[in-house]
Amino acid sequence: MEKPRAVLFDAYGTLFDVYGIGALAERLFPGQGQALAVLWRDKQIEYTRLVTTSNDGAHYRPFRELTQAALRYACKRLALALTEASEQQLMHQYHELPAFGEAREVLQALRERGVVTGILSNGDPPMLQAAVASAGLGPLLDHVLSVDPLRKYKTHPQAYALGTQATALPAADILFVSCNSWDALAATWFGYRTLWVNRYRLPFEELGTQPTRTGETLRDVLAFF
Amino acid sequence: MEKPRAVLFDAYGTLFDVYGIGALAERLFPGQGQALAVLWRDKQIEYTRLVTTSNDGAHYRPFRELTQAALRYACKRLALALTEASEQQLMHQYHELPAFGEAREVLQALRERGVVTGILSNGDPPMLQAAVASAGLGPLLDHVLSVDPLRKYKTHPQAYALGTQATALPAADILFVSCNSWDALAATWFGYRTLWVNRYRLPFEELGTQPTRTGETLRDVLAFF
Numbered sequence: 001m002e003k004p005r006a007v008l009f010d011a012y013g014t015l016f017d018v019y020g021i022g023a024l025a026e027r028l029f030p031g032q033g034q035a036l037a038v039l040w041r042d043k044q045i046e047y048t049r050l051v052t053t054s055n056d057g058a059h060y061r062p063f064r065e066l067t068q069a070a071l072r073y074a075c076k077r078l079a080l081a082l083t084e085a086s087e088q089q090l091m092h093q094y095h096e097l098p099a100f101g102e103a104r105e106v107l108q109a110l111r112e113r114g115v116v117t118g119i120l121s122n123g124d125p126p127m128l129q130a131a132v133a134s135a136g137l138g139p140l141l142d143h144v145l146s147v148d149p150l151r152k153y154k155t156h157p158q159a160y161a162l163g164t165q166a167t168a169l170p171a172a173d174i175l176f177v178s179c180n181s182w183d184a185l186a187a188t189w190f191g192y193r194t195l196w197v198n199r200y201r202l203p204f205e206e207l208g209t210q211p212t213r214t215g216e217t218l219r220d221v222l223a224f225f
Numbered sequence: 226m227e228k229p230r231a232v233l234f235d236a237y238g239t240l241f242d243v244y245g246i247g248a249l250a251e252r253l254f255p256g257q258g259q260a261l262a263v264l265w266r267d268k269q270i271e272y273t274r275l276v277t278t279s280n281d282g283a284h285y286r287p288f289r290e291l292t293q294a295a296l297r298y299a300c301k302r303l304a305l306a307l308t309e310a311s312e313q314q315l316m317h318q319y320h321e322l323p324a325f326g327e328a329r330e331v332l333q334a335l336r337e338r339g340v341v342t343g344i345l346s347n348g349d350p351p352m353l354q355a356a357v358a359s360a361g362l363g364p365l366l367d368h369v370l371s372v373d374p375l376r377k378y379k380t381h382p383q384a385y386a387l388g389t390q391a392t393a394l395p396a397a398d399i400l401f402v403s404c405n406s407w408d409a410l411a412a413t414w415f416g417y418r419t420l421w422v423n424r425y426r427l428p429f430e431e432l433g434t435q436p437t438r439t440g441e442t443l444r445d446v447l448a449f450f
Binding site for chain 1: 271283298382427428430433
């Protein structure tokens, strides 16, 4: 099989390490940080799906707003009193996320091979630009693609189609990389070649489709080349 | 405001009590039953959303199949060995669900007032018919509507539109009742009057829309009349 001509990465949890969010949550709410971080993340994803499915985008709100709404829900659910200061601290984490340790070397290796690189994310442009700048990855990325102009989140096929449009390549020539199993699944459905980076040794989704490959870190991208 | 002319109920967790599923899970996997029931239910709903959003129904599978896939995922995630016998026992629970204690009297009261009654559910027709028969609610329901022919699950607006089509009533003349906050939310977005039956004292979704009313049991339906 031909080598991929472009590699598109999911952002949160894939290129950017969101561990610090849970750590801050634990400092703010001792003993509840892990529960808050998990519920916050689950709700954030749920909200992207609810607004995407319902009424053709009429209820779309940018990722920052859904993230904030999900945080408020999660705190209410766990009976945690969320002060304005704590909310701002937690939300601000999304603007200064570190990249995973191996992200830079993998992106550099791709560039050296002449492979097109990019992010394809649910994040809205200001969030993404802040994270890219904070992690210092800007010079290594050809594309930073946000679903925001579409008003539809992944896993909508139009969201994945941003990658083929931006690169002017067919999906089968693009490797899509995600640590989120649902994202790797839907990208496979869309037609991308996929790498599921299974950092946390989780089972894959049971919907009858497997990613092209499964790896443990971003370094496994390089095995495609 | 005019009284509603029809009342449509969500099925699982709203008319039908799914508590027995967790109880059986606990007998099969002592100490893990609650975790399994929660993860199973969350994954079941997640799978309805993934197949609805992705590729316009190409990956649709009936609710029974998604429910089974979600059970398998949840057991793998929790490292529980799911035998074929245990899987069959757990899946069979969906076919013999009891109704909540007050369901019958509420449906009877609606019928006495000449109000059209029905179920609007993600369940596929065999699952729904089995649950309706098991709970003995068939004679009290004018409609048992499944999203299955559409190949799209709630919260897709076409799923909610099954209710207006079947009753030939405008959405504003129909009361939609659900214990699931996401369902009450999206039904409100669709245009139904809504009652969120908040049995477990949870927060409502933080997406800027409230249900028409919030109650604690199905009896709160009758306050609309």
